[in-house]
Amino acid sequence: MPRYLLDTNIFIYLATERDQISEDVYDAISEPDALLYMSVESVREMVIGYYNKSFDIRQWKTAKAMIEAIEKQYYIKVLPLTDQIIKTFAEIKSDVAKGHKDPSDHVIISHAITEQMILVSSDTRFPHYVKHGLELLYNEK
Numbered sequence: 001m002p003r004y005l006l007d008t009n010i011f012i013y014l015a016t017e018r019d020q021i022s023e024d025v026y027d028a029i030s031e032p033d034a035l036l037y038m039s040v041e042s043v044r045e046m047v048i049g050y051y052n053k054s055f056d057i058r059q060w061k062t063a064k065a066m067i068e069a070i071e072k073q074y075y076i077k078v079l080p081l082t083d084q085i086i087k088t089f090a091e092i093k094s095d096v097a098k099g100h101k102d103p104s105d106h107v108i109i110s111h112a113i114t115e116q117m118i119l120v121s122s123d124t125r126f127p128h129y130v131k132h133g134l135e136l137l138y139n140e141k
Contacts, residue, residue, distance in 0.1 A: 003035045005112045007121035008042040025139045036076040039111040045104050088114045100125040
């Protein structure tokens, strides 16, 4: 069974702008045996975005309702951070892509590498991390 870790942008597209997800990516994550996950770091980003109105995710009346919808409406399991993920983060952080300084992205990438999941993202800087063991399903919008 393929296990996919959805980047924050992919979940937002899934919830608000489905047409921003390419057909090949949507087909892969929609397969009946596909298991979908999100890092708690992505959820943290979304809560901050909710309160800052950074994302168009106002379909939920509260940030808590948004979090609950991730698992109950979209059937995506939210995974906690572990010490091993943070150790991977520390290793990656020492060799970050030039100009890519987003620590949340680094945590999400570390989560995928540590848990040996396929990371689904639209971030053009993520392919740099393949050399660190990242398996990436790139969503070309």
